[in-house]
Amino acid sequence: MSQLGFNPGRIDGVFGPLLHNALSDFQHNCGLTVDGTLTRRTLSELTRVAPTTGERTLINEVVDGQPHTASGPLVLAGTGPLATTLSAHLPATVINRTGDGLQAEELATNANASDAVGVVVISQVDDLEGVHLHYWSSYRSYSRQGERLASVLAADLATSNADVRLQVTGMALPVLRETKMTTLFIEHGVLSETVAATIAEIIGNRLRAFFAL
Numbered sequence: 549m550s551q552l553g554f555n556p557g558r559i560d561g562v563f564g565p566l567l568h569n570a571l572s573d574f575q576h577n578c579g580l581t582v583d584g585t586l587t588r589r590t591l592s593e594l595t596r597v598a599p600t601t602g603e604r605t606l607i608n609e610v611v612d613g614q615p616h617t618a619s620g621p622l623v624l625a626g627t628g629p630l631a632t633t634l635s636a637h638l639p640a641t642v643i644n645r646t647g648d649g650l651q652a653e654e655l656a657t658n659a660n661a662s663d664a665v666g667v668v669v670i671s672q673v674d675d676l677e678g679v680h681l682h683y684w685s686s687y688r689s690y691s692r693q694g695e696r697l698a699s700v701l702a703a704d705l706a707t708s709n710a711d712v713r714l715q716v717t718g719m720a721l722p723v724l725r726e727t728k729m730t731t732l733f734i735e736h737g738v739l740s741e742t743v744a745a746t747i748a749e750i751i752g753n754r755l756r757a758f759f760a761l
Contacts, residue, residue: 577721586733620663623760625655628672629738629744630736637752639761665759666697668733668751669723671720676737679705679747683732684725685718693730694718701732712739714715 556570568584575582578593603734624635625645635644635755643662660666681702684692686700700715724731755761 565660565749570661574720577719609689612662616736620665622755622761623655623659623664623667624664624670625667626670626734628670629741630672630734630739630748631670633744633748634668634670634751637748638755652721652723653667653726656723658669659731660726660728663728663729666729666755667727668734669725669731670734670736670754672738673735674738678715678737680715680717681732682717682721682724682735683721686720686721689717691724694724694732697730697758698730700758701751702749704754705747708746708750710743711752712736712743 556567565590571586571590572582572584574580575584575590576723578590580589580593581587621641621643623636623645624631624638625644635642643664655669681698683698684691685695695716695718702714702716705712718740721731721733724733734751
């Protein structure tokens, strides 16, 4: 599990609190029932995402220490009014996956195959407060460019009149782990049309500048 960014502690044959917490975090990040136990579904997901060879490329800006250079499009994926509104603030060349229900693995595969310059995934979580910006971070590595994008975007929003609570965190979500390029996962609660429009314009401006769209 430590290779995936979850610290279960040293191997001692004991199912202790560190392993329980690591499993709980993994389940949360994968959208599974969070109970801290090794259920069949948890084991299946661990088997699916665990690297099986040393040749698998995760985020190359982390592995190689160099930013990912690409000539492809920006990929926008997600559901909810913010994702829909944001597409209007981005160039027509952006690949818009809004609302098509792509799973993380399929989305990452498509983005990697198209040599996308970046990926932005947006998800509305009704019981969430504010806007949460997530970039790739694990126990052993993190995305420098992802952290930079999340941080400057948070600064843009903080100095605007959007008046929303902000949180920037590194996470080991599947779509963040499996994409080669800078990827940002944005979660937000219920937004009014006015606030959604303001946030979409700010995000659009920042993405155009960051990725030179």
